[in-house]
Amino acid sequence: MLHPQIASISATRHILKKFNLRASKRLGQNFLIDAEVVQKIIDAAEISEGDEVLEIGPGIGTLTQGLLEAGAKVTAVELDKKLPAVLQETLDGYENFKLIQGDILKINLSELMPQSFKVVANLPYYITTQILLTLLEKKLPIKKIVTMVQREVAERMTAQAGSKIYGAMSVAVQFRSDAKIAFDVEPKCFLPRPEVTSSVVICDVRENKFKIDDEEFFIKVVRSSFGQRRKTILNSLIGAGFSREKILKSLEISGINFERRAETLTIEDFVNLAKNLQEF
Numbered sequence: 001m002l003h004p005q006i007a008s009i010s011a012t013r014h015i016l017k018k019f020n021l022r023a024s025k026r027l028g029q030n031f032l033i034d035a036e037v038v039q040k041i042i043d044a045a046e047i048s049e050g051d052e053v054l055e056i057g058p059g060i061g062t063l064t065q066g067l068l069e070a071g072a073k074v075t076a077v078e079l080d081k082k083l084p085a086v087l088q089e090t091l092d093g094y095e096n097f098k099l100i101q102g103d104i105l106k107i108n109l110s111e112l113m114p115q116s117f118k119v120v121a122n123l124p125y126y127i128t129t130q131i132l133l134t135l136l137e138k139k140l141p142i143k144k145i146v147t148m149v150q151r152e153v154a155e156r157m158t159a160q161a162g163s164k165i166y167g168a169m170s171v172a173v174q175f176r177s178d179a180k181i182a183f184d185v186e187p188k189c190f191l192p193r194p195e196v197t198s199s200v201v202i203c204d205v206r207e208n209k210f211k212i213d214d215e216e217f218f219i220k221v222v223r224s225s226f227g228q229r230r231k232t233i234l235n236s237l238i239g240a241g242f243s244r245e246k247i248l249k250s251l252e253i254s255g256i257n258f259e260r261r262a263e264t265l266t267i268e269d270f271v272n273l274a275k276n277l278q279e280f
Helices: 009-018 035-044 062-069 083-090 125-137 151-158 168-176 215-225 233-239 244-254 267-279
Strands: 052-056 073-078 097-101 117-122 142-150 177-185 198-205
Touching: 035 062, 035 142, 035 177, 035 198, 052 062, 062 073, 062 117, 073 083, 083 097, 125 142, 125 151, 125 168, 142 151, 142 177, 151 168, 151 177, 151 198, 168 177, 168 215, 168 267, 215 233, 215 267, 233 244, 244 267
Parallel strands: 052 073, 052 117, 073 097, 117 142
Antiparallel strands: 142 198, 177 198
């Protein structure tokens, strides 16, 4: 290891003091201080020598250091303009590290990561959903996404049809990946401590097994269906601008009762509904 391990409370406090840093609430910063958690994330991502990894929000380099030590080639995107100077010092000497200062939602990821890669990140809570859906919807050559998110978000990502928390995000994530919760991370593992428990979720990205041509239209149908959860699927889609006649015909052909609510529909149900809505 080129430098002392960053994943400890003493090292983190030293770095924050040296660079006169404070965790930004606006950017949802909580610095990981548990080396065991870092290793568990790396194990969950199944990092091998030479793996191309995209890290979002490397912070002061805690998880980044672990990835680099495991042999990954890390491209990190950091929004906070204060942190590149910190990372230049904390990760100095690691030749397999590249830092991009910018907004992950505005960067051309196809150009940045043209070859097969993994995403490993401790995502800021306030923008988790937007980042995840962007990664999944851009059809990038991603093999695996391993992210630390708020426990509540992890449960929504992996929820099954019929659950009260099953929603558009559940469908979008599971439409493109096999998702599971790997383990939980307690607030004490961070500085400062967040108010909630975190979870690490593994998404094994795969070829679309549902065979749908227009994925954009499919996502539109899903989001429209969950737009007003208390309404039936019929009324939700009418409210989204689809014609009543077309909806009823499509539901009938898809074998879906018009009185059902969106949370009772499986991904296969949504696929069939989207195909039939588009056809009529």
